[in-house]
Amino acid sequence: MSFDSEDTGAAPAPAAKQHISWSDSYTKANTAIKALASIVRYVPASLSSSETPAFSLLHDSEIAAQISDLLRQPDSSAGDNNLCRWLYDTFHSSEPDLHLVVLRFLPIIAGVYLSRVALHKPLAGFEAILLALYAHETVARNGHAVTVTIPDLSHSSIYHETKQTTRTSSTELALAVISSSLEPYTNVRSTKRARIVGVALELFYSKISQIPLQSKLDFCDFCKIWAGEKGCDPSETSKSGKNIKLITENGENEENTAPAGSSISKEEKKKGRIILSRELLQPTLRILGHCMMANHQNKELQEAARAACRCLYTRALHDISPKDILATGSLLRLAKLAEDSAGNEIDYTEITFTNKITL
Known part of the structure; x- marks a missing residue:
């Protein structure tokens, strides 16, 4: 099994725009847990019996330890790695808690990936996951950059007297770009690697309170x-x-x-x-x-x-x-x-x- 470029370029629609019923969420989470059972050594029965299996999976420390250990193995980043395929498929579900499950392991994925780049080892598995996260953000931002507005310090404050002639644009705000607009990518080039991983980290940061x-x-x-x-x-x-x-x-x-x-x-x-x-x-x-x-x-x-x-x-x-x-x-x-x-x-x-x- 390997990830092709067409597959990795697809992005799940932003979760905020979808309406997911409890039964659909429950079914998708249990499907993911059953698939994971063939990859890790042990899956607690309490996960499947939980009313919120995705949330339970996210916070299960024993499962997390097993997945973390597998992600650090020498062959973990290969394109035919079953865990990479599971993480990739899980993120492409429309269940927000399952998205968080994948993001929960992003520090290890990004950390091991960036450390292995110089070793010229197979990285297709990790790159497929990173491209999925990047594509998700590309769709969510819809061609817009992430910006903040700040006061233009070249203009006088309304709380201070000034002898300068008041400009009609005195209330203008300066636009600061936090993250520039995104271009769609279907593969990871060396010149774009930092950008793709960085955007994945931005997504991680946006959900950090739930991680x-x-x-x-x-x-x-x-x-x-x-x-x-x-x-x-x-x-x-x-x-x-x-x-x-x-x-x-x-x-x-x-x-x-x-x-x-x-x-x-x-x-x-x-x-x-x-x-x-x-x-x-x-x-x-x-x-x-x-x-x-x-x-x-x-x-x-x-x-x-x-x-x-x-x-x-x-x-x-x-x-x-x-x-x-x-x-x-x-x-x-x-x-x-x-x-x-x-x-x-x-x-x-x-x-x-x-x-x-x-x-």
């Missing part, structure tokens, strides 16, 4: 890997010597215990380092910003997101990228202000980086 905690923690871990060895955060400490699966040059996974002082091994950071283009970094920082500053956010997630952002900041310093330094540094400052305003007791006064710059 389970572990998925966000996975994303933070891959941010550290993407930052690479030069993005290693010296202040990051490991709470346990947990095993980490490395993606070796020959495509094999090997177990490695994280050394003291780092939750991600130096070897994994070295092999997983990627080019952090603007298309990838922007949605990445939005996701990390949510993980750090959303109301009532999990403490573990906040710490993981701060560590990931510090790694990206250190990487930006190493690359001497002023825009990236400003973006990551500003996000760390905002997180600090948010914690201070919330009266959090975490001490940020000693957030020091390798170049002795303290935020």
Whole structure:
């Protein structure tokens, strides 16, 4: 079984425009669960008996662990991989909760995919899923860019006196483009790879409040890997010597215990380092910003997101990228202000980086 270009280019209609009955939703979710049973080792009977099987599937930690492990296998990204086919078919259902099930695994899909690109391994399976997410966003945006309006600072504020002649356009708003309009793609070219993955991350961000905690923690871990060895955060400490699966040059996974002082091994950071283009970094920082500053956010997630952002900041310093330094540094400052305003007791006064710059 393989994914062809015509198949991957098709996009499910945006869920918001469809009216799905409870029975249809229930049937589609159970069909997906039955198909998954032939792929993973074990599917709890409680999933099929649930009144909301799609929601239960989304939040089942045992199923999530099995799928996550399979996605990290050496052959997981091949075009004939059964799990990739299941994720692809599941996303093409019109059930919003099943869409979330696929998005829940996007951090691992994108993380492993981008880390394997340089290894020249088969990636058709992952690319089919990423193209499905991209196509969904293309249809949903209907040719429009994602924008926000901000006041034009060249005009005087209505709250201040000025001697300037009042212009008729004094209330004009400046348009800022958050994400440019999308062109349809039926395959992943090297020049468009970052854009396609970035748009998938934008979709993930738009649903992040509904995504389970572990998925966000996975994303933070891959941010550290993407930052690479030069993005290693010296202040990051490991709470346990947990095993980490490395993606070796020959495509094999090997177990490695994280050394003291780092939750991600130096070897994994070295092999997983990627080019952090603007298309990838922007949605990445939005996701990390949510993980750090959303109301009532999990403490573990906040710490993981701060560590990931510090790694990206250190990487930006190493690359001497002023825009990236400003973006990551500003996000760390905002997180600090948010914690201070919330009266959090975490001490940020000693957030020091390798170049002795303290935020």
